[in-house]
Structures are given as C-alpha cells and as structure tokens.
Amino acid sequence: xxxxxxxxxxxxxxxxxxxxxxxxxxxxxxxxxxxxxxxxxxxxxxxxxxxxxxxxxxxxxxxxxxxxxxxxxxxxxxxxxxxxxxxxxxxxxxxxxxxxxxxxxxxxxxxxxxxxxxxxxxxxxxxxxxxxxxxxxxxxxxxxxxxxxxxxxxxxxxxxxxxxxxxxxxxxxxxxxxxxxxxxxxxxxxxxxxxxxxxxxxxxxxxxxxxxxxxxxxxxxxxxxxxxxxxxxxxxxxxxxxxxxxxxxxxxxxxxxxxxxxxxxxxxxxxxxxxxxxxxxxxxxxxxxxxxxxxxxxxxxxxxxxxxxxxxxxxxxxxxxxxxxxxxxxxxxxxxxxxxxxxxxxxxxxxxxxxxxxxxxxxxxxxxxxxxxxxxxxxxxxxxxxxxxxxxxxxxxxxxx
Numbered sequence: 001x002x003x004x005x006x007x008x009x010x011x012x013x014x015x016x017x018x019x020x021x022x023x024x025x026x027x028x029x030x031x032x033x034x035x036x037x038x039x040x041x042x043x044x045x046x047x048x049x050x051x052x053x054x055x056x057x058x059x060x061x062x063x064x065x066x067x068x069x070x071x072x073x074x075x076x077x078x079x080x081x082x083x084x085x086x087x088x089x090x091x092x093x094x095x096x097x098x099x100x101x102x103x104x105x106x107x108x109x110x111x112x113x114x115x116x117x118x119x120x121x122x123x124x125x126x127x128x129x130x131x132x133x134x135x136x137x138x139x140x141x142x143x144x145x146x147x148x149x150x151x152x153x154x155x156x157x158x159x160x161x162x163x164x165x166x167x168x169x170x171x172x173x174x175x176x177x178x179x180x181x182x183x184x185x186x187x188x189x190x191x192x193x194x195x196x197x198x199x200x201x202x203x204x205x206x207x208x209x210x211x212x213x214x215x216x217x218x219x220x221x222x223x224x225x226x227x228x229x230x231x232x233x234x235x236x237x238x239x240x241x242x243x244x245x246x247x248x249x250x251x252x253x254x255x256x257x258x259x260x261x262x263x264x265x266x267x268x269x270x271x272x273x274x275x276x277x278x279x280x281x282x283x284x285x286x287x288x289x290x291x292x293x294x295x296x297x298x299x300x301x302x303x304x305x306x307x308x309x310x311x312x313x314x315x316x317x318x319x320x321x322x323x324x325x326x327x328x329x330x331x332x333x334x335x336x337x338x339x340x341x342x343x344x345x346x347x348x349x350x351x352x353x354x355x356x357x358x359x360x361x362x363x364x365x366x367x368x369x370x371x372x373x374x375x376x377x378x379x380x381x382x383x384x385x386x387x388x389x390x391x392x393x394x395x396x397x398x399x400x401x
Contacts, residue, residue, distance in 0.1 A: 001055070001056075001078040001079060001080055002078070002079055002080065002081075003058070003076055003077070003078060003079075004052070004053050004055065004076070004077040004078075004079050004081075005073040005075075005076055005077075005118075006037070006049070006051070006052070006073060006074055006075040006076070006077055007070075007071050007072065007073055007074070008040070008049070008068045008069065008070050008071060008072050008073075008074050009049065009070070010070050010071075011042055011047070011070070011305070011306040011307060015042050015043075015070065015306050015307065015310060016069060016070055017042070017067050017068060017069045017070065018040040018041060018042045018067070018068060018070075018306075019040065019041045019042075019065065019066070019067050019068075019175075020038060020039075020040055020062045020063065020064050020065065020066050020067075020068060020074070021038075021039040021040060021041050021046060021064060021175075022038070022039050022064055023037070023038050023039075023060055023064070024036045024037055024038060024039060024048070025037055025038075025057045026057070027057055027058065027059060027060060028056065028057065028058075029056065029057050030055075030056055031051045031054070031055060031056065031057055031077065032051065032054050033050075033051055033052065033053055033054050034050050034051065035050060035051045036048045036049075036050055037049050037050060037051050037057070037075065038074065038075070040068075041175060042306040043179065043306065043309055043310070045273075045302075045304050045305070045306045045308075045309055046302060047305070047306060049074075051077065053077060053079040053081045054079060054080075054081060055077040055078050055079030055080070055081070056077065056078045056079075057075060057077060058075075058076045058077060058078045059075065059076040060074070060075050061073055061074050061075055061076065062074045062075075066141070067140070069121065073118060097122070097126065097127060097128060097129075098126075098128060099117060099128075099129060100128070100131075102131055103117075103129050103130070103131065103134050106131065106134050106135070106138075107134060110138050112134065112137070112138065117129065117134075120133055120134060120137045121133065174269075174271070176271045176272075176273075177271060180271065180272055183332075183333065184330050186333060187330050187331050187332070187333045188330060190333060191331050191333070191336070191372040191373075191374065192372060192373035192374050193328070193330070193331065193370055193371075193372070193373070194370070194371055194373045194376075194378065194381060195328045195329075195368055195369065195370045195371075196368075196369045196371075196378065196381050196382040196385050197326055197366055197367070197368055197369075197385070198366070198367045198369070198382075198385040198386050198388075198389045199364055199365070199366055199367075199389070200364070200365050200366075200367060200388075200389035200390075200392045200393055201349070201362050201363070201364055201392075201393050202226075202344060202363050202364070202365050202392050202393070202395075203362045203363040204393075204395050204396075205226060205229050205363075205392065205395045206226075206344060206363040208395070209224055209226060212224065220286070220289075220290075222289050222290055222293055223289075223293055224289060225289065225292065225293070226344075227263070227292050227316075227318060228285055228288040228289040228292055229285070229392070229395060230316060230318075230341055230388075230392070231261055231263075231277065231280060231288050231292065231316065232285055232288060232391075233388050233391035233392050233395075234261065234314065234316060234339060234388055235259055235261065235280050235281045236387075236391050237384055237387040237388045237391060238259055238281075238314060239259075239281065240387055241380060241383065241384050241387060242255065243255070243375075243376070243380060244314065244336070244337050244371075244376065244380065244384050245259060245313050245314055246336055246375065247313075247334040247335060247336060248334070248336065248372070248374065248375055253375055256313045258278070258279055258313065259279065259280050259281045259313060259314070260276050260277065260278050260279065260280065260311050260312045260313045260314075261276065261277045261280040261312065261313075261314055261315070261316060262274040262275070262276045262277075262312030262314070262315035262316070262332060262335075263275055263276075263277065263292065263295065263296065263315070263316055263318075264315055264316065264317035264318070264329075264332075264338075265295075265296055265299045265300070266321070266322070267299070267300055268300060273299050273304070273309060274309055274312060274315060274332060275295040275296070275298075275299045275304055275308050275309055276295075276308060276309060276310065276311055276312040277291055277292065277295065278311065295308065312332065312335060313335060314335060314337060314338070314339075315329075315331075315332040315335060315337075315338040315339070316338070316339050316340075316341065317329050317338060317339070317340045317341070318340075318341050319340045319341065319342060319343075319368075320341055320342045320343035320344060320365070323343055324340075324342055324343060325342045325343055325345075325366050326340065326342045326366040326367075326368045327340050327342075327368050328340075328368065328370055329368060329370045330370065331370055331371070331372060336371060336372040336374075336375055336376055337369065337370065337371040337372065337376060337381065337384070338369075338370050338371075339367060339368070339369050339385070339388065340367070340368040340369075340370070341365065341367060342365055342366040342367070342368065343365070344363050344364070344365045345363070345364055345365070346361050346362070346363060346364075347361070347362055347363075347364045348360075348361060349361070349362040349364065365392075367385050367388060367389055369381055369382075369384060369385035369388075371384075
C-alpha cells in the first residue's frame with residue numbers, strides 16, 4: 001500500500017494556520033473518500049477536513065489543541081489508490097532536503113519523527129531546518145502539550161471545586177470565548193480608544209420598512225432588515241472619508257482600496273463572531289439585504305467558511321438589538337474604527353419646516369463611533385459619525401427597491 005500525506009488545506013488568502021480541535025477517526029480506522037477525518041478551527045470558525053482517498057488512517061501527526069500551518073502534513077493514510085501529485089503541497093519536496101547531524105540528533109533526542117521534520121518551516125538555505133527552527137518547533141509542541149494537560153486537569157478538578165463551593169459554579173471558557181477575550185485585551189493595548197456619539201433621525205427609514213416589508217418578503221423570500229441601510233450609509237461615508245478605511249503597521253498607515261464591512265453578530269451561546277461583506281460598495285440595497293441575511297443566518301448555525309470572517313476593514317455592531325442606546329465598542333484589530341448602532345426610539349422632537357418649527361414624534365437612534373486616536377483625530381472620527389447620520393436622515397425611499 002502507498003502512503004498519502006494529508007496536508008492542512010488552504011482555507012483563504014489571509015489564513016495561515018489552524019488549531020486541531022478533535023479527530024473524528026482513530027488510528028487504524030478504515031476511511032472512505034470524503035469521510036470526515038478531523039475538526040479544525042481558524043480564528044472563530046470551526047470546519048472539517050475530509051479524506052481525499054480510500055484507505056486506513058495510519059498516523060495522526062498533530063494532537064488536539066496543536067496548531068498546524070497551511071501545507072503541514074497532519075496525518076498519514078495508507079491507500080492502494082494512485083493519487084495525483086496536485087494533492088501534495090510544496091512540503092512534499094522536502095523529503096529530499098538535507099538535515100544536518102545536529103538537527104537529526106536533536107530530533108532523535110526529543111522524539112521528533114521524520115514526518116514531523118518535513119512539516120517544519122526551514123529558514124536556512126534551500127529551506128533547510130536550522131537548530132533554531134527545530135528548537136522553536138519543539139518549544140511550541142511542548143507548550144501545546146502542557147496547555148492540553150492543564151485544561152484536562154482543570155476539567156477533572158472542576159467537579160471537586162463545585163462540591164466544595166456549593167454557592168459557586170466554575171465555568172471553563174470555551175475556545176471562542178478565550179479567543180474573544182485575548183482579542184479584546186490586545187485591541188485595548190494596541191489602540192488609543194476614543195468614542196464619539198451622534199443622534200440620527202431615522203423616521204423615513206422606519207416608515208419605509210414598515211410599508212414594504214411584507215410585500216418585499218413575499219416577492220423575494222428575504223427579510224427586510226434595517227442593517228442593509230446602515231451598511232449602505234457607512235459605505236457612502238467611507239467613500240467620502242477614506243482615511244477611516246485604514247490600518248496601522250508600525251509607523252506606517254495602510255490605506256485600503258477595498259471596503260470590507262464586518263458585522264458583529266451575537267451567537268445563540270452568547271459568543272461573538274464577525275462575518276465580513278467583501279467589497280460592500282459593489283452591492284445595491286437588495287444585494288446587501290441578501291448577503292447580510294445569508295451571512296448572519298450561517299453565522300448563527302456555525303456554517304461560515306473561515307475566509308468569511310477574515311479581511312474586514314471596518315466593523316458595525318448592532319447593540320440596539322439587545323436594547324442598548326449607545327456604548328463604547330472595542331475596535332476589531334487590525335482595523336482602526338467601529339460603529340455601534342443603538343436602539344431606535346420614538347421621541348418628541350423639534351421639526352424644522354419652511355413655515356417654522358413644529359413638535360412631532362420622530363424615530364431617533366444613537367450612533368457610537370470608537371476610533372484609534374493614534375491615527376484618527378476627533379475631527380475625522382466625529383465627522384465620520386455625523387456623515388453616517390446625515391446619510392441616514394437623507395434616506396429617500398422613492399429611489400429604493
């Protein structure tokens with residue numbers, strides 16, 4: 001039987017690695033082509049890798065909680081099939097690369113197999129693995145093992161703790177919560193957060209939606225949400241003030257040509273995920289409605305692809321969906337700004353008319369705009385929030401749908 005080295009496949013332009021969550025087959029199991037082999041996680045999205053061949057799972061090269069890079073071999077399958085070389089990534093060529101006596105000695109001493117050596121990214125000449133490369137690999141491997149053992153130990157003593165402290169419950173953070181926590185702390189440490197608040201009159205938008213939502217859903221099968229209008233107005237404001245659509249690298253400012261809008265979405269389990277509308281400026285309002293409904297639906301059912309949560313250049317958070325008026329959202333790195341949309345409320349307001357001021361009931365909303373004061377001053381950050389508000393207030397239902 002031939003051996004097939006299963007690589008971690010490419011999962012998007014900006015995704016370079018994934019964490020092994022759990023193996024769905026045991027070593028020695030017979031597997032069929034397209035059988036699910038392993039569950040992996042990239043950032044906040046979980047997905048599965050299937051077997052490209054019929055055969056037997058001979059060896060797992062990565063354990064749960066270990067991180068593999070795209071192209072790394074994660075398992076060895078025994079198969080009688082002849083498989084195309086297109087399945088084998090560049091790393092396959094490393095079977096012939098030279099390993100110095102020192103590297104081989106370290107590998108033998110630390111129990112690093114030949115297959116693991118092949119997965120190590122070499123920084124030496126002709127991609128050779130240096131002493132520094134293998135020691136780094138071993139250090140990461142040991143750290144992952146320690147973390148795994150620590151988590152297992154925590155789980156085993158949790159019931160004991162709960163018995164001793166009957167008035168308390170110890171809840172271990174799940175993987176997504178840990179990632180979110182780390183990201184939030186990192187963002188606050190990186191960016192100098194400032195938040196500006198603006199009130200907007202969205203009466204025209206609310207009345208327009210109420211008037212056509214039933215007919216629209218009947219004709220298109222899509223739910224007419226206000227988020228599509230908010231995204232459209234944010235995109236217009238970014239085009240007017242493109243220095244909001246940037247990121248920072250050291251002392252350099254990277255100005256983005258594309259407008260990729262992230263939508264912070266609360267999941268049923270309380271966690272948060274941010275699907276991204278790529279090239280949001282290329283959609284009309286109907287297109288935005290369809291893609292927003294699709295992304296949010298699949299986000300809540302854990303069906304997003306890894307690349308659909310990557311590459312955002314600006315983020316919107318709908319805090320009004322759980323009754324909040326305004327807030328101070330944390331920037332989604334490496335972006336430099338985020339807009340929180342508050343609850344729509346009916347308010348007594350002064351309405352300016354050519355015949356004078358009147359008092360009437362209007363639908364009002366607060367926009368909370370957090371931005372990175374390292375590169376965005378109050379003038380730009382405040383003007384952007386006001387610009388979005390003006391586009392919302394100028395919404396013309398007669399030119400829509």
